[in-house]
Amino acid sequence: MLSTVLSGNFSFVSVIVYLLSSLAVIFLTLPIHEFAHGYAATKLGDYTPRYQGRLTLNPFAHIDYIGAMCILLFGFGWAKPVQVNARNFKNAKVGMAITAFAGPLANIVLAFVSLVLANVCQVIPINTEILIYIYMFFNYIATINIYLAVFNLIPIPPLDGSRLLSAFLPNKYYYSLMRYERYFSIIILALLWIGVLDVPLGFLSNAIRSALQFAANLPFVLIF
Numbered sequence: 001m002l003s004t005v006l007s008g009n010f011s012f013v014s015v016i017v018y019l020l021s022s023l024a025v026i027f028l029t030l031p032i033h034e035f036a037h038g039y040a041a042t043k044l045g046d047y048t049p050r051y052q053g054r055l056t057l058n059p060f061a062h063i064d065y066i067g068a069m070c071i072l073l074f075g076f077g078w079a080k081p082v083q084v085n086a087r088n089f090k091n092a093k094v095g096m097a098i099t100a101f102a103g104p105l106a107n108i109v110l111a112f113v114s115l116v117l118a119n120v121c122q123v124i125p126i127n128t129e130i131l132i133y134i135y136m137f138f139n140y141i142a143t144i145n146i147y148l149a150v151f152n153l154i155p156i157p158p159l160d161g162s163r164l165l166s167a168f169l170p171n172k173y174y175y176s177l178m179r180y181e182r183y184f185s186i187i188i189l190a191l192l193w194i195g196v197l198d199v200p201l202g203f204l205s206n207a208i209r210s211a212l213q214f215a216a217n218l219p220f221v222l223i224f
Contacts, residue, residue: 017133019072021140026068027059029110029145030079033103033152034062037082037160040102044095046088054082066189074192075144076151076201081158086166093167100163104149108212111145114138115216123220143209150204151197157184 035057038049049055054062062079071077089095118138121131155161157178166174191197 013133014136017136018140021137022072022144024137024141025144025148026063026071026077029107029141029148030068030071030077031057031059031062032110033106033148034079034082036102036106037084037099040099041082041084041095044089044098046085046095046099048085048088049082052083070189070192071144071148075147076192076197077148078152078159097164097167100160100166103160104152107145107149107152108208111142111149111209112212112216114142114145115212116219118142119216119220142212143205146205146209146212147201150201150208154188154197156188159188 034054038055041049042055064078064080067078069077084096084099086092086096115138118135121135121138124131152159153161153164155165162177162184165177169177
């Protein structure tokens, strides 16, 4: 993401706006993402996130600094995973799947809200350059949130998509896969660095963005 901004025909102010939106994602979006995991787990009967101090929007309880750096560089990244004890769920597989999906769902909701706010900037009857940069700010936030949702749904440990697999894979295969979580993290970083994931993640992100943009445009089409 940052490399794309720096290599394109973007002004200095555009780069600053992108960096500010990335920081907003790191200090606001990632905490909401992890809080959503913890909240879902707690509602389903597992109080582990609360005991570990993760049922909070305090960004410093959630930030993983390597994951935050990846947000700045690639638009993909992660925070410290919320620990969940699936044995506390009435249905371990379903509970784990719902808890895992809560984070990416929070990103989708935040992306939609950001697109609506970007649309508001376009209809405000004030001709000022500041509104253009505010529009860009919300647009970047929406883009990064969509990328985060898609990225986290990749079914590879330690991403949320791997937890969703627990609802479909037999336990012995799922736990065998999770044993290699540390190695998968290194592989994911390598794939991000060399750009192998750019095309498939970009395609899925664009598809989701188109759907969200359509929904975000509806109120303004009907009213204006």
